[in-house]
Amino acid sequence: MSRRHLVPAGVLLALLVYPVINPWQPYPQGVMLAAFLLAISASSWNIISGYAGYISLGHSMFLGLGSYTAAIVALHTGVNPLWVAPLGGVTAVLVAVVFGAIVLRTRGHAFVIITIALLLSAQIVATNWASLTNGSDGITLALPFWSSDFQNIPFYYAFLLLLVLTVLFSGWIARTKFGTGLIAIREDEGKAASIGVNTTIFKTMAYAASAFFIGVAGGVYAYYQTFLNPVGSFAILGSVLIVLSALLGGRGTLYGPVLGAFLVQLVNEGATVYGGNTQSRVLILGLILVAVVLFLPAGLLPTIEAAWRRRHPVAIEFTDQAAALSHDPVAAQRELGTPTAEAGRPLLEVRGASKRFGGLTAVDGADLTVREGSITALIGPNGSGKTTLFNLITGTMPADAGTVTFAGRRIEKLAPWTRAHLGLGRTYQVTRLFKNMTVLQNVVAPLPDGRLRTMLADAVSGAEADRARHLLDIVGLGRFEKQRAGSLSYGQQKLVELAQVLMLEPKLILLDEPAGGVNPSLLGRLGEVIRELNRGGVTFLIVEHNIPFVLELCDPVVVFARGRAIAEGPPALIRADPVVLDAYLGDDWRGADAHA
Amino acid sequence: MAQLVQAVALGVLIGGIYALMAAGLTLIFGVLRIINIAQGAFLVLVATFTWWLWRMIGIDPIVAAVITTPLMFGAGWLLYRFVIARIRGQAPSMSVLLTFGLALVIEGFLNVVAGNRFRSATPAYFEQSFSVGGILLPKAQVYGFLAAVLVLGGLYLVLTRTWTGRAIRATAQNPPAAALVGIGATGTAALAFALGSASAGVGGSILSVLYPFFPASHYDWISRLLGIVVLGGMGSLPGALTGALILGLAETLTATYGSLQWSTLVFYLVIMAVLLVRPQGLFGTQLREDAT
Numbered sequence: 001m002s003r004r005h006l007v008p009a010g011v012l013l014a015l016l017v018y019p020v021i022n023p024w025q026p027y028p029q030g031v032m033l034a035a036f037l038l039a040i041s042a043s044s045w046n047i048i049s050g051y052a053g054y055i056s057l058g059h060s061m062f063l064g065l066g067s068y069t070a071a072i073v074a075l076h077t078g079v080n081p082l083w084v085a086p087l088g089g090v091t092a093v094l095v096a097v098v099f100g101a102i103v104l105r106t107r108g109h110a111f112v113i114i115t116i117a118l119l120l121s122a123q124i125v126a127t128n129w130a131s132l133t134n135g136s137d138g139i140t141l142a143l144p145f146w147s148s149d150f151q152n153i154p155f156y157y158a159f160l161l162l163l164v165l166t167v168l169f170s171g172w173i174a175r176t177k178f179g180t181g182l183i184a185i186r187e188d189e190g191k192a193a194s195i196g197v198n199t200t201i202f203k204t205m206a207y208a209a210s211a212f213f214i215g216v217a218g219g220v221y222a223y224y225q226t227f228l229n230p231v232g233s234f235a236i237l238g239s240v241l242i243v244l245s246a247l248l249g250g251r252g253t254l255y256g257p258v259l260g261a262f263l264v265q266l267v268n269e270g271a272t273v274y275g276g277n278t279q280s281r282v283l284i285l286g287l288i289l290v291a292v293v294l295f296l297p298a299g300l301l302p303t304i305e306a307a308w309r310r311r312h313p314v315a316i317e318f319t320d321q322a323a324a325l326s327h328d329p330v331a332a333q334r335e336l337g338t339p340t341a342e343a344g345r346p347l348l349e350v351r352g353a354s355k356r357f358g359g360l361t362a363v364d365g366a367d368l369t370v371r372e373g374s375i376t377a378l379i380g381p382n383g384s385g386k387t388t389l390f391n392l393i394t395g396t397m398p399a400d401a402g403t404v405t406f407a408g409r410r411i412e413k414l415a416p417w418t419r420a421h422l423g424l425g426r427t428y429q430v431t432r433l434f435k436n437m438t439v440l441q442n443v444v445a446p447l448p449d450g451r452l453r454t455m456l457a458d459a460v461s462g463a464e465a466d467r468a469r470h471l472l473d474i475v476g477l478g479r480f481e482k483q484r485a486g487s488l489s490y491g492q493q494k495l496v497e498l499a500q501v502l503m504l505e506p507k508l509i510l511l512d513e514p515a516g517g518v519n520p521s522l523l524g525r526l527g528e529v530i531r532e533l534n535r536g537g538v539t540f541l542i543v544e545h546n547i548p549f550v551l552e553l554c555d556p557v558v559v560f561a562r563g564r565a566i567a568e569g570p571p572a573l574i575r576a577d578p579v580v581l582d583a584y585l586g587d588d589w590r591g592a593d594a595h596a
Numbered sequence: 597m598a599q600l601v602q603a604v605a606l607g608v609l610i611g612g613i614y615a616l617m618a619a620g621l622t623l624i625f626g627v628l629r630i631i632n633i634a635q636g637a638f639l640v641l642v643a644t645f646t647w648w649l650w651r652m653i654g655i656d657p658i659v660a661a662v663i664t665t666p667l668m669f670g671a672g673w674l675l676y677r678f679v680i681a682r683i684r685g686q687a688p689s690m691s692v693l694l695t696f697g698l699a700l701v702i703e704g705f706l707n708v709v710a711g712n713r714f715r716s717a718t719p720a721y722f723e724q725s726f727s728v729g730g731i732l733l734p735k736a737q738v739y740g741f742l743a744a745v746l747v748l749g750g751l752y753l754v755l756t757r758t759w760t761g762r763a764i765r766a767t768a769q770n771p772p773a774a775a776l777v778g779i780g781a782t783g784t785a786a787l788a789f790a791l792g793s794a795s796a797g798v799g800g801s802i803l804s805v806l807y808p809f810f811p812a813s814h815y816d817w818i819s820r821l822l823g824i825v826v827l828g829g830m831g832s833l834p835g836a837l838t839g840a841l842i843l844g845l846a847e848t849l850t851a852t853y854g855s856l857q858w859s860t861l862v863f864y865l866v867i868m869a870v871l872l873v874r875p876q877g878l879f880g881t882q883l884r885e886d887a888t
Contacts, residue, residue, distance in 0.1 A: 055689045057633070057696060102868055106875040109631050109830055112692050113822035117864050120819050128857045236815055240700060247693060282811075283704025289697030293690055294682055 008167075008255055015160060019153045026151050033152060033224075035265035036159035040217045041238075042245035042257035043166045047210035049243075050251035051179060052203055053186030054104070055112045058119030060238030062092040062211045066218020067228050068126060071139045074223075081141055082158070085219025092215025093208045100207035105200050107189050119234055126230035138229030141222060155224045159217065163258070166213040171254050173209060177459040180437075180445045182206050183252070187434035194394055195446035196420035196504055202455075237282065241268060244289050250299025259300060346405075347372040347508055347539050353392050353402030353412075354563075355385075362388040364563030365402070370508065375530065375540040377550045377571075380560030386543045387429055389560070390510050394426050395419050407507060421449050423507035427514060429543075431493040435486030439477060439496055442485050443468035446503040471499040474529065476522075490517040498529070508539045515546040527553050551575060602731050603852040604845065609737040611844025613802055616744035617817070618824040618836040619751060620795030626831040627768045627788035629688055630680070633695040635796055636818030637702035642668060642800025643717075643809050644710050650717045650804070657717040657805045658739050665747075665797035672793025676786040684782075699814060706811035716808040740802040747798045751791065764788050768831075820860070827867050828879050835879030842866060 019029060045059045066088025074081040095118075103114045126133045133139070146154055173179045181202050184192040193199050222228050241264055249260025267288065271281045296303060348370040355363040363385040370376045378386050391397040393404055395416035404412040411419050425446075433442050444459045444467075457464055472478045475495040480488065485496060494514060501509055514530075515523050523546075530540060530553060544550045550557060551571040559567040559580050567580050574580055617639060624632045642664045649655045649663065679698070683690050721735040755761035766774040767784045775781050803809060803817075824843055828835025843863050850859040870878060 049689075053687065053689060055692050057692070099868070102871050106871075109625075109688070109692075110826050110871065110875075110877075112631065112689075113819075113826050114867075116815065116819050117823055117867070120815060121861055121864050124857065124861050236812075240696075243693065243696070280704065280708055282700055282707055286697050286700025286702075286704050290679070290694060290701060293694040293697060294679070297683070297686060297690055 008258075012164065019156055023151075023153070029152055029156055031265065031269050033156050033159055034269075035262045036156075036163045037217055037221060038241055038245055038265050039258045039261035040159065040163050040166045041214045041242045042249070042261045043163070043170050044210045044212070044214040045242050046246050046251055046253075046257045047170055047173060047182075048203075048206045049210075050246060050253070050257070051174065051182040051186065052206045054203060054207075055243075056115040056207075056210070056239075057112055057243065058115035058117075058236070058239055059210070059214065059242050060236070061115075061119040061122050061234060062096070062214045063218040063221065063238060064122060064126070064228075064230075064233035065092045065095060066215035067222035067225075067233050068133060068139075068218075069215070070219030071141055071222045071228055072132060074141060075139060080145060081219060081223040085216050085223070088219030088222075089212040089214075089216035092211035092218070096208045096211035097204060100204040101200075104203040104207065107199075116236075119236060119239065123230050123234035126234060133230070136230055138227060138232075139222075141226045141228075143226060144223065152224070155220065158220050162213060162217050162220070167254065167258060169209070169213065174254060175458055175460050176456050177444065177447060177464065178202065178205070178455040180441055180459045181447065181455070183437060183441070184434050184445045186252075187436055188432055190396060191428070191432040191434070192445075193416040194396060194420060194426055195500060196417050196449070197445070197447055198415070198417045198450055200415075201450075237285075240282075240285055240289070241265075244285060244292070247289070247299055248292050248296070250301035250303070253299070253301045256299050256301040263300075345372045346370070347407060348393065348541070349403075349405040350389070350393065351403045351405075353389065353404065354400045355388050355392055355397065356400055361563055363392060363399075366560075366564045368558060368565055370539060370541050372507075372539055373534070373537070374556065375534055375542065375554045377554035377557040378541060378543045378560055379545070379547070379550060379557060384560045385563040386560050387512060390426060390512055390543065393510065394424060417447070417450070420446070420504055420506075423505070424510070425501035425504045425506035425508070426510035427494070427497045427501055427512055429512040429516070431490065431497050433485040433488075433493050433496055433500070435484065437485055438481065439472065439483050439485050439488070440465065440468055440481035442496055443471055443499045443503055446500055448503070448505050468499070468503060471502050472496070474502075475499045476525070491519060491522060494518055495522070495526070498526075502533070506538060508541065509533075511540060511542045511544075513544055514542060515544055515549050523549065598730060599852060603848045605731055605733060606737065607845035607848035608841065609733065609741040609844070610806075610848065611841035612741045612748075613737075613744045613799070613806070614820070614824060614843050615837045615840035616748050616795055616802075617799040618821045618828075618840050619748060619833065620792035620799070621821050622825055622828075622831060622833055622836040623751075623764075623795070624789055624792035625825065626833075627764055628680075628691075628785050630691040630695065630789075631822070632789075632792065633692060633818055634698040634702065635695075635792070635821060636814035636816070637699040638668065638672075638793055638796035639800040639803055639817050640809050640811060640814045641702050641706065642797055643804035644706055644715065644811075646801040646804040647715050647717045648710075650719065656719055657801055658736075658743055661743060661747075661798045661801040664801050665794050668797030668800075669790045669794035673786050673790035675793070676789035677782075680789065681782060681786070684785075699818070703811045703814060710811070712811055714808045714810045715804075717804040719805065722805065736805045740806055743798060743802060747795065751795065754791070760787060764791075816860075820863070823863060823867050826877055827870055829877030832877070832879040835877060838878055 041059065041063060045056060049055045066085070069088040069091040070081045070085050073079065073084045073087055099114065099118060103111050127136050144154070181192065181197040184197055185199055185202060189199055245260035245264045246257040247260065248263060249258065250256030268281065271284050346369050350366060350368040353363055353366045354361065366385065366389055368389070380386055388397070392399045395414060399412055402412065403410060406419070406422060406424060409422065411422065434445065437445070441459070444464050447454055459465065469478060469481060472481055475498055477492060477495055477499070480492070485493065488496065494517060498514070514526060518526055527549065534540060542550065542554060555570050556568055557571050557574045558565050559574065567574060567577055621632060621635045624630055646657050646660045646664060649660045650657045680691070680694065683694055724735045725732040726735060726738060755765060763774065763779045763784050764787060766779055767781060771781050774784070820843060824839035825836055827842060828839030846863040846866055847859040850862045
């Protein structure tokens with residue numbers, strides 16, 4: 001067990017023995033019990049809102065759904081609510097999947113809004129569907145079946161068990177490629193889609209995962225309360241406590257929401273005891289929420305961790321240029337297997353692709369063929385539509401017209417992640433790494449296929465992580481695996497992005513200005529890596545302004561202008577083509593020539 | 597038939613008022629990319645203040661908008677400058693949490709100061725109606741609708757005809773480019789937030805006559821307004837108008853032919869149905885920055 005888990009394990013032990021050494025104290029036990037419930041809720045919330053970054057302001061709905069499910073089933077079947085509490089989790093998951101699948105297809109803000117609307121809708125349904133829920137009169141359940149000598153101690157252990165399970169579940173998710181994908185979505189959703197993360201499925205699964213344990217806890221809670229009604233079960237104040245707990249402790253961390261829940265429960269209890277009525281409690285909680293957002297936005301645990309890091313800095317290392325330059329070229333080849341293709345067959349065919357932004361036609365009926373096994377260059381003046389064409393090929397943007405065929409399959413209507421699964425990888429003109437993730441997490445994040453087994457594979461250790469380390473060694477950044485990607489230099493980020501794409505095991509890699517910001521010796525290495533990979537069977541399409549680099553590396557060269565290709569041929573021909581020289585290479589070419 | 601016309605007429609009147617309330621929210625989102633969860637609390641705050649003005653001084657609630665609107669403009673400006681501007685550049689979810697916190701602060705404040713009970717301003721015309729060809733139009737709704745249309749028209753003129761309005765629209769479309777041509781982003785953002793808050797000034801005063809309210813009713817309001825904005829497409833003003841009309845009609849039609857309790861739920865179902873077909877909402881477009 002690592003040192004990180006020692007303190008939580010000690011606390012857990014103390015909580016386990018507490019009712020034994022201090023059994024006749026119902027009040028503190030009740031407060032603890034409420035804290036456990038809040039911690040379960042906040043840890044659950046953390047999966048969708050902490051890991052994936054999609055804020056839910058109505059998460060207490062799942063608690064109410066769980067309560068009502070267990071209560072209604074218990075009432076109709078006569079079974080004890082405690083035994084059917086897991087059904088509460090099932091209901092919560094079903095509701096999350098149905099509404100998540102509708103709302104989470106888009107990026108951004110619709111989700112947060114729907115979570116509030118769902119909570120209020122649930123209250124309306126529970127109030128008005130009286131035949132099922134007994135309306136606003138609520139449902140009264142039987143008293144606990146055990147002797148009153150045991151007080152609420154069985155509930156104490158039930159909630160504690162659920163809390164431990166929730167934290168283990170959350171920790172397991174964080175270790176999988178699924179968890180890495182969720183964080184990738186939080187950091188940069190468009191980029192996540194381009195490295196094979198099926199964002200809709202990931203987000204919906206995260207929402208479902210964040211609903212289960214809170215739903216089960218709701219079932220137990222109904223029995224604990226022995227009474228439930230619409231207003232109490234679907235209270236928005238419950239959601240406030242959940243959000244505040246996770247935020248205060250540190251959202252996105254494993255233990256933050258638990259720590260936050262204990263603190264918030266203490267404050268809440270104090271406000272109820274000393275602050276008078278519940279009215280002033282809303283004011284106090286609101287003020288705390290505002291203060292936390294303004295002054296402690298990262299939350300307690302991350303802030304403490306950052307302070308610790310500042311006091312105990314790790315020595316900064318530099319790019320392992322020597323290692324990168326001396327890296328065994330065969331290794332890179334091995335990495336990508338043996339060449340399979342008979343060279344020369346068209347791998348990617350774009351026909352009549354067009355894209356307009358309002359009045360501006362960025363790509364205008366463009367045709368482009370990339371042959372298998374080639375390193376094709378795409379050059380042309382700024383604004384000629386090269387990057388937009390990349391976006392159409394990878395599915396970042398939908399094309400207005402035209403077809404894209406990849407490896408014999410029409411792909412222009414497919415989602416970006418499906419195209420990535422087919423073997424289409426890309427890098428960006430301005431690097432788009434997940435800046436708050438470590439370098440290793442960045443490289444391990446891509447998903448080469450859409451299978452569940454791949455999603456749930458271990459990301460931080462095991463085969464996937466080894467592969468990622470190996471790819472980092474190829475680009476000479478193996479030493480940096482534990483660094484935050486955002487702390488690397490621009491050129492280093494370019495190399496990490498290349499390693500990231502390689503994780504997809506792509507057939508075709510689209511490189512958008514790979515040489516920008518990379519120093520000359522590393523640039524040489526970059527060219528070498530590209531050639532090695534190419535020998536290993538990977539086809540390249542490269543947009544680049546560094547003309548000497550292009551002319552040396554690529555064949556054929558396609559010249560793009562005003563949204564379509566105007567010339568294509570081997571570098572020697574393009575170099576000599578007066579039309580191309582005058583119209584499109586122009587100053588660029590002569591300038592580069594003077595430097596060369 | 598008369599019943600249908602009556603329901604539609606009422607729906608349009610209410611829709612116009614919803615449109616005004618949602619316009620502020622859309623304006624703030626369009627320029628600042630902030631979902632102002634506190635917009636509902638602004639409405640209830642103003643409604644309470646309006647009720648107090650009416651009760652203590654006898655000012656007509658709808659006329660009180662003349663007082664509450666500039667007050668909310670100033671309050672919005674200050675709030676942006678001293679609180680919300682502090683989290684510029686952070687993840688968008690932080691602004692959701694911050695404005696949610698502000699909504700709670702306002703709710704708690706109203707709880708403590710005004711007490712947790714239902715209120716409603718009931719001026720003399722409260723229960724009177726205009727009768728047009730057999731259709732009854734409650735005076736309060738008509739006055740509220742006229743005030744809303746007036747303010748929406750004014751807002752439209754400000755946005756399209758004044759330098760300030762152009763600055764706001766420019767910042768909404770492309771903040772860096774707007775900054776390059778000499779439009780200060782923070783100043784413009786504060787103005788947009790102030791204008792959005794000011795619309796809650798008018799909206800809240802109208803609300804005080806039309807609906808009973810209490811401190812926690814801001815959840816209902818923000819939920820409706822956000823529903824309108826999602827339905828119409830985030831950040832789209834025509835979308836907000838359409839969404840508001842659909843909500844108004846859904847509510848009155850459900851109340852007429854079904855029951856009042858289910859009316860809000862019907863609207864949420866409409867939203868889900870629309871999102872099923874068009875994930876970006878009715879008027880929403882995929883923005884270029886979504887893709888790159």
